Amino acid sequence: xxxxxxxxxxxxxxxxxxxxxxxxxxxxxxxxxxxxxxxxxxxxxxxxxxxxxxxxxxxxxxxxxxxxxxxxx
Numbered sequence: 001x002x003x004x005x006x007x008x009x010x011x012x013x014x015x016x017x018x019x020x021x022x023x024x025x026x027x028x029x030x031x032x033x034x035x036x037x038x039x040x041x042x043x044x045x046x047x048x049x050x051x052x053x054x055x056x057x058x059x060x061x062x063x064x065x066x067x068x069x070x071x072x073x
Contacts, residue, residue, distance in 0.1 A: 001030040008037040009066065016042035017049060024053060027073045032058065035069045043067045 006023045008016040016037045023033050035046060043062065050057045050071050058070035 001032070002028070004031055004033045006033060006035045008035065008039070008042070010038060011042075012039050013041055013045070017045050020046050020049065024055070024071075024073060029073055031073045033071045033073065035071070036066065038066055043069070046071075 004023050004027050006019050008019050011019070016035070016039055020033070020035050023035070027033055037043065043060070046069050047057055047060060050069075056072040058072055059068075061068045
């Protein structure tokens with residue numbers, strides 16, 4: 001099991017979601033993905049994609065305009 005970090009700070013739609021989906025494809029079952037970004041809409045879209053892909057949403061945190069989403073594949 002590995003932890004995969006994806007930094008999409010400063011990127012806007014659809015790039016954060018695209019990068020998240022790339023990371024999911026490369027990750028192995030059980031890996032934890034940590035996506036960090038600043039685009040507000042992506043903070044809402046990525047958890048929806050997690051649900052659609054039947055992955056486990058571990059946490060969604062935000063501090064000072066930067067959010068962090070943790071997902072288990």
